[in-house]
Amino acid sequence: MDGLTVGDLVETNARKYPDDECLVSLTGDTRETITFLEFEDRVNRIARVLADRGVSTGDRVAVYMQNHPETIATYYGAMTLGALPVPINHRFKDDEVSYVLEDSEATFCVFDEDAAEIIATVANRDGTAIEDYLYLGEEAPAFAESYHAACEGVSADRVEVVPDRLDPAALMYTSGTTGKPKGCVLTHDNIIQNSVNTVYSCNFRENEDRFLVVTPLFHIAAVALFTNTFYCGSTTYLLNDFVPKRVMEVIDSESITGSFFVPMMSRALLDVDGFDDYDLSSFEHYMTGAAPSERELKEAIIESFDANLYEVFGQTEMSPVTCLLSPEDALTKPDSIGKSIINVSVKVVDDDGQEVEPGEIGRIAYKGPTAFSEYLGMPEKTDEVFDEGYFVSSDLVRQDEEGYLYFVGRHDDMIVSGGENIHPAEIEEVLHEHEAISEVAVVGVPDEEWTERVRAAVVPQEDESLTAEAVTEYVGERIADYKKPREVVFYDELPRNPTGKIVKGQLQ
Template identity: 35%
Template sequence: MNLSLIIEKHINRIPNKLAVISETTNYSWIEFNHQVNKMGNALKKLGVSKDDRVALCLPNSPEYLVSYFAIVKLGAIAVPFNWMFQSPEIMYIVNNSEAKFLICLAGETMDKVLKIRDKTPLLEKIVSVGESSQTDVIFYHQMLEGESEDLTPVDCAPDDIVTILYTSGTTGQPKGAMLSHSNFYSNAELNACYVLMVSDQDRFFTGTPFCHIFFVLTVLGPMYKGAAIVTMPRFFPDKALELISEFKVTHFAGVPTMYIYMLQTYLEDPHKYDLKAWRFAQSAGAAMPAEYIPKIIETFGTGFCECYGSTETSATCTYGRLEHGKAGSIGLPADTWEVIVKDTQNNPALQGEVGEIVVKGPGLFKGYWKMPEATSEAVIDGWFHTGDLGMVDEDGYLYIVDRKKDMIICGGYNIYPREIEEVLYTHPAILEVAVIGVRDDVKGEIPKSFVTLRPGHLINEAEIIIFCKKRIAAYKVPRIVEFVNELPKNTSGKILKRVLAN
């Protein structure tokens, strides 16, 4: 099998229907497949072959989709990551995944890559998307010139890896989740046929980055049915509403923060937008505040669905059925998935009792890249232990109560305190640091750092924030810095974050 069957199956059935839409480029299914094949042939000439890792550092765009499916058709492994990452983050992923090739956005992102070029010894070639003055890179659009529009997909085993997506645990060390052709195909089918209520007449748009596991729901799911994908490089609420109006978008998916900003923007001038085509609003990545759900439905005139899943589950494993959801609930288990809440003795929890959510299904990942111990800790007897605490009500609806992990969810982005702490510890003025998430009305949570300084050093909040901005993605940077004389600790010297949180 090959995941690219998702696009191949539409070539004869609906060849001239739009597959990809942007403000600058539209592709029908036949045109999109031709672009994918040309890119695949070009990558093949560069030496890309089955199981090679190809890093992908692009914003949401037609070029991202073409590149992704070209990698897939060759049986290679896509390694997508956020184009907002800074040089140290890029270096870690490229080196850890042992990527031989990198497809990257020209400009500032390319500059960050070139800064660490001599520290990525296995990286053989860099492809630039967009104009660049660099002479030691290959240019995307030039690559495609003269290439054949025909390419036979490499036949892969269902269990072969198609993508490595980097996630993280409380240690903050990024872990590459290995996801197979079968994982993605089965969950694309699940989202297409059960969750999204989508058809080949629809147009699907998301504000979330394609490098996120949300890709399985927001791209692969709609494409499975032949719906068109509308792309926007970066989310802005006014621009999102404009594109929904202009392209007659029927489905939008985003994190709660996006909906909060879109509501605010829309209500400032509702006559500016035409949202009549929009009928389905989907949210995931963080819990949607219950008070916003009726506002979304009433203001935008859409149905609303909330999903739950993770990178390790290929996205959706529970979802709220349209018009049958419960506010605050992440819904019922999805078809083909088993979801159980376990108590501290690893027995099924009683109704209303809080325990850890564990899941099993066809989208469950193969494990963490080169981290067998982390894999064995996360997957026990075929069940993935999510680290999320939940409970089930009398109707079987699932609710997230808390997280066992220290992870912060800020506007749908996962942020890991240890990663920020490690950056802060490199500052010469800082003696000790602890990072926690604090409540924010719009983003859900924001990172806050508690800092103790070395004797004789002075530094202010703004300087620390600037220091972080140069080393990690903007969404990870602490929004608040509090200076303290001493951090609370237990008798063994461990910092007590729960005391800081209170």
């Protein structure tokens, strides 16, 4: 064995903190507590179940479940065995689930009651390689085994197969905001190094913290937060749904010390009735990301929670954290995504791979031990995104003279109109300053004359009257005329994926 693997963490923590709380699941009025020793037992049992049914090193195990303790145990059991868990977005519909099952070539599937209808629909479709199904729920369908019955029927001894730290550990799919999701192969070293970086940079404490995970476990942000907490031997509290009032109650009653919320969650928490009645004195680590938080929101979070605000930036391919805006810079550099996190090297490059000058817009490129190994089944795409050891992202940024980075947009989102390159984020930044606008997203749409034209999708503030002409005029008064929206569409709300990112494809 070479180096530390995820399975080693499970064994180490069971020895070091056997009777301490590893995981507390809060579902309805039920409070289930799992110690580190009990978690090891669960991980070993599901690993044994998988091994007994033919799953081995390198195989893919689809996991289509909500935020259950069994979801995490299955991830870790597969990784301990040397197989790759494949989390599936539990909001996906039939065709989306089929795509992931087929693309990943998963041979085993674990699903829960909420997923049963869709799994029954796609189970026999051509292209699906699933051989066995495990069901978490009261009564298993005819084509599946009961999860708990299977685990109770095997030994809790650790399986013999122990992967190398550089072996594949998980197959995480990108959010797919600009096309079909791509399967990113992450190694054990990627996952553990991300925790090392985050734990150090965000001041996690060994065997002391109590972190709440309420974002969905199919997303790498939630998996990473659990792993960060687990790496420290601290306790993770698990909620299945984001209900703002319930989150506030849990922070209060369980003395939660930290969590991760996307901006839309932050706004909902701040709007909870009786906010000032909750005891938030334990809450120290307020982590946010996945979408930008404007200055006003950051000010409200800091004032209301009296916590350290850490804004993290990253992507699935980097396991995921790459940049961090520290609490000290949250309000002095509110528009920045911060600087590269420890152990990640960053540069800003043009389309030829050459570094650009400070202030110029370019693609952000990363190098470090958290960079993924490959896109599954896409060797040409993998080669395309790596340049001299750097993963060259499609995220566009600029860097100031002090080294702070600013997100500009996606390279894929670039609008080419009349021969000019237009960055949507520049127009969005202008419109965010309009007092009558609550939310905005800018996209390019096909145009016979201009190739593309700028379309602004606008959500007005409540009780505000706004016209398309006023929006266009506002932009034209502040930036170059060719960047003005040629089309303005008003919405009650913008389409978002489960992590809060705007799905711009639905606006085009």
